Structure formats: C-alpha cells, structure tokens
Amino acid sequence: MIEVKELTKRYGSTAAVQNLTFTVRPGRVTGFLGPNGAGKSTTLRMVLGLHAPTGGTVTVDGRPFADRPRGLRHVGSLLDAHDVHGGRSARAQLAALARSNRIPRTRVDEVLAEVGLAEVAHRRIGGYSLGMKQRLGIASALLGDPPVLLFDEPLNGLDPEGVKWVRELLRRLADEGRTVFVSSHLMSEMEHTADELIVIGRGELIAAESLDTFSARGTRRHVTVRTPEAGRLIDLLTAAEATVTSYGERLEVTGLDAPEIARVALDHRILLHHLSTENASLERAFMELTADSAQYVSADLAAGAPR
Structure with a gap:
C-alpha cells in the first residue's frame, strides 16, 4: 500500500500540499485527480522521495521509498517522459537502469517488446516522438516487475491504439494484485479505468472514494x-x-x-x-466539486458560461 498521513509541502509561504491523508490499496486502479496546480505532481514526487515533505509521512509497504536501495524492484514510476538522456538508445537506457537495480538483462528485451519498442530500441531517444517516449517511460516503470506503479499523465502523446493499450495495461496490472496510482486530466479515461479516486484541490483532500460514489454525489441526473x-x-x-x-x-x-x-x-x-x-458523469462531478479549488480559470467559466 501507499500510505499518506498529514503530508504537507511548503515553498516559503506557499503551501503546495496541506495535511493530505489517504491510502492507495493493491488490486485496483486508483486515479489521482485535481485541477492544474492542485499539488498532484508534488505529492507523487514526495512518494518517491524526490521531494522532502515539510510535515507528515508517506510510505510504500510500510517504509519510505528512499530507504530501498534497489528501488525499481519495489516501485515503478513514470513522472516525465522527457526526463531521459536523448543521446542514448532505448536499450542502453533500460540496460543502465537494470544494472543499477540488479535486474536481469533479459528483462530489458521483455519490456521493450511489451511496450512495442523492440524494433526501434537501437535508435537514440532524442529522435523519439512524445508517444514513443511515453512508451519508454512505461517500460522503465515495468522493468523491475514491481508491486507498486505510479504514472503521471501516461496518455500524453499516445495515439488511439496507445491509449487503448495503456488502459488495458493498467487494468491487467491491478488484476495481478499490484497497486496502481495514476494521475490524469483525462476524465473519460479515468471513467473507463479507475476503481477508486483521490481528488485534491489547492493541495487539500477533496475526496477519497470509489469512482461511482464520487460521480454520483457531484451531480444530479x-x-x-x-x-x-x-x-x-x-x-x-x-x-x-x-x-x-x-x-x-x-x-x-x-x-x-x-x-x-x-x-x-x-x-x-x-x-x-x-x-x-x-x-451522473465523472467530468461533471469533478467540475462541480473542484470549482472553488481551480487556480487557473478561463474567462468564459469565470463568467458562468455553460460547462
């Protein structure tokens, strides 16, 4: 499980995350939703030990993730598909990750085939499209065959076939008993994929409940x-x-x-x-329940135009 307890992150006088408490359980896909600037990426980075919290705790299977020396065997993540050395080939990039985490080299070719990059694995990553980089990022997350997976906007740049593939992949990983935590702005995909939702706004928790419960309580038929x-x-x-x-x-x-x-x-x-x-729809419920938490609102919505 991922357990977040009273998690807070401040940058000077600005609170990016405030007293967040929630649990992400195995065996289901948990969507992580919130308006732009809500603190989702900051929270994910604290889960992975990339940012130190100002207060509170976050653990993965009872321990801070930073305490695990071979991290990819425990948690796989995709935070930014562009955060990779463009001069390396995809195979070289994954091979370096495998060596540093004591993962068998054979696993590199397995995940390249799984994400559909086997035929272009020799090419430099700098020449990849965004969709190809997304697939490589997912391959990196899968490399250690971890029980916990975190994805931040995994559908960016993917074509319809890629979107369908990721949707089915997330479902399969959860059905295998893994913990799957996915941040996304695509309500239609979350509606098709997520079992549970964590919804935040301005760094604070708005809801932690099932998809059906959240969709139903935010709107009327x-x-x-x-x-x-x-x-x-x-x-x-x-x-x-x-x-x-x-x-x-x-x-x-x-x-x-x-x-x-x-x-x-x-x-x-x-x-x-x-x-x-x-x-009831997820999009309508999300718009209604996060309306007071949105930091960046276009002129027509601010004026009360139909959503």
Whole structure:
C-alpha cells in the first residue's frame, strides 16, 4: 500500500500540499485527480522521495521509498517522459537502469517488446516522438516487475491504439494484485479505468472514494432537450413542477423523466430535436466539486458560461 498521513509541502509561504491523508490499496486502479496546480505532481514526487515533505509521512509497504536501495524492484514510476538522456538508445537506457537495480538483462528485451519498442530500441531517444517516449517511460516503470506503479499523465502523446493499450495495461496490472496510482486530466479515461479516486484541490483532500460514489454525489441526473420552441416548452415544464435550466435551444430538465417530457411536447405539438437522459458523469462531478479549488480559470467559466 501507499500510505499518506498529514503530508504537507511548503515553498516559503506557499503551501503546495496541506495535511493530505489517504491510502492507495493493491488490486485496483486508483486515479489521482485535481485541477492544474492542485499539488498532484508534488505529492507523487514526495512518494518517491524526490521531494522532502515539510510535515507528515508517506510510505510504500510500510517504509519510505528512499530507504530501498534497489528501488525499481519495489516501485515503478513514470513522472516525465522527457526526463531521459536523448543521446542514448532505448536499450542502453533500460540496460543502465537494470544494472543499477540488479535486474536481469533479459528483462530489458521483455519490456521493450511489451511496450512495442523492440524494433526501434537501437535508435537514440532524442529522435523519439512524445508517444514513443511515453512508451519508454512505461517500460522503465515495468522493468523491475514491481508491486507498486505510479504514472503521471501516461496518455500524453499516445495515439488511439496507445491509449487503448495503456488502459488495458493498467487494468491487467491491478488484476495481478499490484497497486496502481495514476494521475490524469483525462476524465473519460479515468471513467473507463479507475476503481477508486483521490481528488485534491489547492493541495487539500477533496475526496477519497470509489469512482461511482464520487460521480454520483457531484451531480444530479437530468434530461437534456433541444427544441426550437424552448420558451413554450419551459413554461409547460415549469407548470408541471419541473426545474429547467436554459442554454438557448438546449434545456436541462430535472423533476420529469424523458417519457413525461416527450408527452408534454407531443400534447402541445412542440418539435423536439433531441431528448436524452444524462446520468451522473465523472467530468461533471469533478467540475462541480473542484470549482472553488481551480487556480487557473478561463474567462468564459469565470463568467458562468455553460460547462
């Protein structure tokens, strides 16, 4: 397990992380979410001993990670795909990591094949695309066959096939009983992949719970309607005790279900272009529950435009 207890990191008077407490358990994919500047990368770097906390503790399997001399056998990580020597080949880079962690050389070719880089392993990393560097970073994380894996934005630069491959890889690693901790801004992928979520904002914990629980508590189920006669339909639905939010021809309705709205429109000969029930979504819950924690907000959102 990864156990974080009252973890704090300050840079002068600025608190990047404040009193964080959470646990990441094996056998599941745990997503790590938060707006830009929330403290996710700082937290991951403290897990790996790259930053010293100002206060609190973080352990991996009961010990600080920095205390383990052969770290790649215990924790594999991808924090920055560009943080690698561009003049080396992928095979040379992995071979150096293997030697320093007493990992058999045969493992290098195994992970190169697994991430799809076997045919270009002789090429210098400086000539790799971002997607190829991401694959190399994942290979480095897998090299020691560790029980704990940390990934920071592992899907950056990957094509659709690569995204699908990473999604399936994360699922497989968790199914093997490993601890998988993934930071990402891609809500759609977290919705497909994560079992649990850790959500932070401005360095503080917002939620630590299952994906389904988080998605459900941040938003209400509603019906989306599109009609060129929005004004008439709003009056009729309001009279039927529904709550309607209008965005021009698009309406969001709560208090009546889709068949009831369709019946009202039919009875009054109102044309509908679209009618669908919208269930709870991770993206909507995230936007609502982190709205007060976002440090960088575009002008339209700050003005209250529809999200």
